[in-house]
Amino acid sequence: MPPAASPEPHVATRRHDPERRNRIIDAALAVIAEGGVAGTSHRRVAERAGVPLGSMTYHFTSMDELLHEAFSRFALRISERFAERISAATDLDSLVSAIVNIVHDDLAAGQDELVLTLELYTLAARQRAFRQITHDWMRRSRAVLERFVDARMAHELDALIEGLFIHVSLDPAPRSRDLTRDAVRRLLSRSP
Amino acid sequence: MPPAASPEPHVATRRHDPERRNRIIDAALAVIAEGGVAGTSHRRVAERAGVPLGSMTYHFTSMDELLHEAFSRFALRISERFAERISAATDLDSLVSAIVNIVHDDLAAGQDELVLTLELYTLAARQRAFRQITHDWMRRSRAVLERFVDARMAHELDALIEGLFIHVSLDPAPRSRDLTRDAVRRLLSRSP
DNA sequence: ACGGGATATGTACGCTCGTACATATCGCCA
């Protein structure tokens, strides 16, 4: 086959194509969301990404490295959306509304985020390297919240959001948006 | 060897010895705490419990059944201790102190509980059968809290406890007991 | 005492897995 013009001109010496690596990472997240870390294997990820098995060990020295990169990317994505929604608030009232939306809408958006979040927490509970990811994630969340409240309140608020999200997700008992709104508002209130 | 007198007299027709089954379940929890659900196998649990591999499939039709029983027992244990500590409170102030102790001391007691809790949540996020366990667990927690606050507040308080526990556990940033106490107190306060 | 059903165990099969490594293909420079 005659070599067609390269679709994208290479810059200098392109030694490495990051696109393939990225596809593998995204495929890994999809596989994890579907079957959990327990059900994730090089072969499954390779199939999902449309790459040969050999690519796995070529691009990632180990499964742990792949998981680490995948969850880092995931945490970053969630952080970005969190920041967007929170930053759009203009005062405490709209901050409360933004939080309520985050807690309830992210859930409705699909189970995948819940699953990936909990899989990450599970890894973090046992391995220091993954705890760094959750640590950075929480730090970013607090930094965003600190545009509206002080550092102490940001800690508390972030924890409440976490708990509400998990309980809304894992408990079929009806939990209205009103309840969430009340809880957030009361936490934000000045002590009597 | 001459048959010595049976150490415990059997009641009527003892068809089945629950002790072995119990040992297997406890061994499963230990193995899960150590290596996660992902690293749990029939063989590992059998070795830990000191029973032959064949006992696994004899007492439990599948790995899922074993996991289900193990996590049910775990959730019940935690619930019982939660109930004891909360019920010992006499007023709202001592309730707050009890909650602070639960959030901070359970963590110090060891990582095992955190790990097992998150492993359970992870399963619950994907499988209805395990979500029933978290559902019942949360219902029991609320029932205990409702001795002090109304149902709505019990929901909110339970969620806050969850979030604080996880954030204290998964984030190395220093989180004092004072901060926890403040958050709980403020959530419990009447709206201004 | 002993036979037979209930209870428990050892073993082997087929499968999936991570990984190593020999091989193939590419892309650039002389």
Add this chain to the structure above:
DNA sequence: TGGCGATATGTACGAGCGTACATATCCCGT
């Protein structure tokens, strides 16, 4: 254009897995 590192892939190996099932052991009623 030719060739040679760099980049990428296919394959095979050994280990660990769940599970089925033939066999062994126990216990009780007769």
